[in-house]
Amino acid sequence: MxxxxxxxxxxxxxxxxxxxxxxxxxxxxxxxxxxxxxxxxxxxxxxxxxxxxxxxxxxxxxxxxxxxxxxxxxxxRLVAAPAAFPMIDLADGTSWTATPLRLLPSLLASTWRMKGDRDTTIAQCLGGSRNYRRFWEPIALAVMNTPAEEAPACVFRRVLARTLWRGQAASRPYVxxxxxxxxxxxxxxxxxxxxxxxxxxxxxxxxxxxxxxxxxxxxxxxxxxxxxxxxxxxxxxxxxxxxxxxxxxxxLPASPIVNAHFRLAVPPSKLSSGGFVGLLGGTAQWLFVRDHVVSVTVSAAGALAERSIDELRHLLWADVSKALQIHDLPFASRIIKEKRATIFHxxxxxxxxxxxxxxxxxxxxxxxxxxxxxxxxxxxxxxxxxxxxxxxxxxxxx
Ligand SMILES: Cc1cc2nc3c(=O)[nH]c(=O)nc-3n(C[C@H](O)[C@H](O)[C@H](O)COP(=O)(O)OP(=O)(O)OC[C@H]3O[C@@H](n4cnc5c(N)ncnc54)[C@H](O)[C@@H]3O)c2cc1C
Incomplete structure (x- = not known):
């Protein structure tokens, strides 16, 4: 056989x-x-x-x-980060770290609210919760590659049940x-x-x-x-x-992801290799560092993926330079549009x-x-x- x-x-x-x-x-x-x-x-x-x-x-x-x-x-071959999600709001410069322990009360309330039927979206369940904009919305967008207003809560709930719900070890991010x-x-x-x-x-x-x-x-x-x-x-x-x-x-409909890789002359001082940070208030959503290369991810990037490579480079670099306070231009860059990154959930x-x-x-x-x-x-x-x-x-x- x-x-x-x-x-x-x-x-x-x-x-x-x-x-x-x-x-x-x-x-x-x-x-x-x-x-x-x-x-x-x-x-x-x-x-x-x-x-x-x-x-x-x-x-x-x-x-x-x-x-x-x-x-x-x-x-x-994976590198673990602490079970914590550092975040920066580029609009007002505030920063904070979301940890599963601190999020526990909100997590309990949120998963309870997501017990709805199969038609309920994440935003319908969690839109009113205290940490929605600062944590649940960006995390849901990254996990589902679909805006929280359209993504099914039952699928996201299943992810939470297998990860954040199970404590520190199951919540720990790896790259x-x-x-x-x-x-x-x-x-x-x-x-x-x-x-x-x-x-x-x-x-x-x-x-x-x-x-x-x-x-x-x-x-x-x-x-x-x-x-x-x-x-x-x-x-x-x-x-x-x-x-x-x-x-x-x-x-099935597709949902694009846009990625940018910026090669710097020297590794950034604000974030060590293997580190990452979530960004709000700009175009870039998550920023990762691997040695000299800073990479940026934008999920559910339907409209963004239609823009030119040059426009994307400028937009995303502006966010990187703000978040990491780097003033020199990158040595080289590469923008990747994955138009069929995943299905639209x-x-x-x-x-x-x-x-x-x-x-x-x-x-x-x-x-x-x-x-x-x-x-x-x-x-x-x-x-x-x-x-x-x-x-x-x-x-x-x-
Ligand atoms: C930019 C981006 C970022 C992502 N970020 C994350 C993340 O942070 N975390 C996470 O868990 N997931 C992430 N994902 C999702 C993850 O990459 C996918 O879910 C996973 O790789 C899909 O694997 P697959 O085998 O189902 O499909 P595919 O990887 O698409 O595999 C299908 C294979 O079939 C081959 N093929 C196509 N046509 C033919 C043919 N006619 N004959 C033979 N072979 C063929 C293709 O070449 C391909 O190798 C991301 C995806 C993208 C694109």
Whole structure:
């Protein structure tokens, strides 16, 4: 029995690893020349450093993610920050630190209020709470990549139940020590090779043939795979690509993220490497430092992503220089617009996210599937585990 996993983002890597560990023969097919998908890094010539497509933050309560890192031996490739969220309001210069302990009363009240139905948005539940503008709204925006006025409260509540609710260790933020690929991708590929999986890079799936609810053929440029009676397929693809290959999948709206990386002549003095700060009252939302590089993230950046690279550079640098009190211009910069960073999470979209089982021997994985979680690394990795579980259950029956 062979499981063909198509797409080597975090969902596909997690699915492939779980499957080889369960004793299946695994072939992982990826269209790009590198694995990682929306979680990837490269040596950026303009900056002279390895940069990520966007800074990713995870928290201690991301159980599937930490299990994945333990499996690939990469837990030490993350750097932990204290369970505290430093914030600066650029409009009036005030700064404060939000800690789970201090937020506990507001957290209890907030999660209680979010017990509403599936149509309730985060803003409807939390809009009146004391720490809404200074903490809940920016955190919800970062987690959901969707404005709090539109994002479903039930999904955010599930995130809180797994993280802030569980105390200091589960609330602790982590960023990668060197790069996303170094942490999440390179060790996963090594673990797959050791376990005997085949990984095919640079091989886009062009066509998926179905007959009577079964996947029968996978057409790549270099070969057509004819699926045997006991073979299965997991599509761990971006939702737009999956929908193009498999009729009937929903057309889910996208939400962009804009990232800027600024290479400074000397590391900033206000924030050490691995440090971060949340920003209000400007365009930039979160600022991260890795050695000489200051990176800025703007979530739910629909309108912003339409602006020119030069405009974005000026707007975002103005916020960085204000927050870190740096007056010299950056040595180099790189702006990245990820137009399809995640799906746009509204209550209506939530109801459309498909489950893992899509055909007799066909399964779906990806952060956009019905994980109950927002589109995050945790959701993607969890979806890969769920898809393998569904495949094993379905394929073993016959
Ligand atoms: C800028 C940015 C910032 C983010 N910040 C955070 C964060 O702070 N914390 C967090 O937890 N999450 C964050 N995320 C979300 C996280 O990156 C995603 O949820 C996760 O990477 C999605 O993984 P995936 O495997 O589901 O999808 P993808 O990464 O999209 O993987 C799909 C794979 O399929 C491949 N593929 C496409 N077409 C084909 C084809 N025809 N044949 C074969 N392969 C194909 C793609 O190349 C890709 O490798 C961020 C995302 C972005 C873009």
């Amino acid at each position: 062979t499981l063909h996993v198509v797409g080597a983002g975090l969902a596909g890597l997690s699915c492939a690893l779980t499957a080889v560990d369960a004793g299946l023969d695994v072939v992982l097919h990826e269209s790009a020349g590198q694995a990682g998908g929306r979680c990837r890094s490269w040596l950026e010539p303009s900056i002279g450093e390895v940069i990520d497509n966007g800074t990713h933050m995870v928290v201690g309560g991301n159980r599937a993610l930490f299990a994945y890192l333990r499996r690939i031996g990469a837990t030490d 990668v020590r060197r790069s996303l690929s170094d942490t999440f991708v390179v060790p996963a590929l090594a673990a797959l090779a050791t376990a005997g999986a085949t990984v095919r890079l640079g091989q886009p799936l062009r066509r998926l043939a179905m007959a009577d609810g079964r996947a029968t053929e996978l057409a790549f440029d270099d070969q057509t795979v004819h699926l045997g009676r006991h073979d299965g397929v997991v599509l761990a693809l971006p939702w737009t690509v999956a929908a193009g290959l498999l009729p009937g999948l929903p057309d 509204s209550p209506a979209v939530e109801a459309l996210r498909p489950r893992a089982h899509a055909g007799e021997n066909l399964f779906l994985a990806g952060d956009w599937t019905a994980t109950g979680l927002p589109c995050t690394l945790e959701g993607a990795i969890h979806s890969g585990v769920v898809a393998t579980r569904a495949a094993r259950a379905a394929l073993r029956i016959r």
